[in-house]
Amino acid sequence: MTVRVQFLGSGNAFSDGGRANAAIHVTAPGVSLLLDCGGSALPAIKKHIDPATIDAIAVTHLHGDHFGGITFLVLEQHFAGRKKALVAGGPPSLEQRLRAAEQALYPDFFGPTALGFPFTTVVLGATPTVIGGARVTALPVRHVRLAEPHGLRVEVGGKVIAYSGDARWTEHLAAVAKGADLFICEASFFDRDDPAHISYRQVMAHRAEFEAKRIVLTHLGAETLAHLSELELEHTADGTLIEI
C-alpha cells in the first residue's frame, strides 16, 4: 500500500521564507490524518486539499504553530456543513487549551452554538490510539516543558512514519525515529546549538542513531533556509508530496 505524506505547511513559528506553520497530511486508503495544525494551517490546507477529507489531527505539542489552526479549521468545517466526526489527539492539556483558544478567538460562536459535527479530543501516549484510520503513538521529547512536547509514530499500511514535532537532540528523539520508514525531523536551525530545537548539523551527527530508512527535514527556519543548497538530506517546501 502506498502512503502519501503531503507537507501542507513546512515552516517554523515565524513563517520564515513565507512558509505556513506545521501541517502534514498522511493519507492511504481509509486513512486521512493531519499531523499538527499550526496557526496558519487552514489557508495551507485549502490550497492543496478539501478540509472535509481530514478525519483526525494528531498534535505533537501545545505551541500555536502546531495546534493554533484547529479552532479555525473547526469553525470553517461547521459553516461548510460538515457532519462527519473530527478527532484531535495530543498532549494531556490539548482539550483545555483548545477550549481556551475557542473562548479567546470566537466566544460568540463556541459555547452558544452547537457544532454541526462531533468534535472530540483524545490524549495520545505510549499505548497506540487509532485516529484517522492510523495507529498513533506519542513519545515524550525534550523541547519546552509547558508545551508538553511529544514525537509521533504513525503506523499506516504496514509503514511507520515518525515525526519529531519540535525537539532538541536527546535519546528520546532517537526512540521516536527508531526503525521508521520515514522520519520527519524538524530543522529550525542549520548549526545553532539551541536548547529547544535540533539543528541540521545535529541531525547529521546523529543520523545513524535514528535508524530511520529515510529522513526528511521540515519546520525550516531562516538559518536553515539560508543553507538549503548545502543540505544533504531531503527537505520540504509547502506542498511537497512524498510517497512511501
Ligand SMILES: [Zn+2]
Ligand atoms: Zn514548539
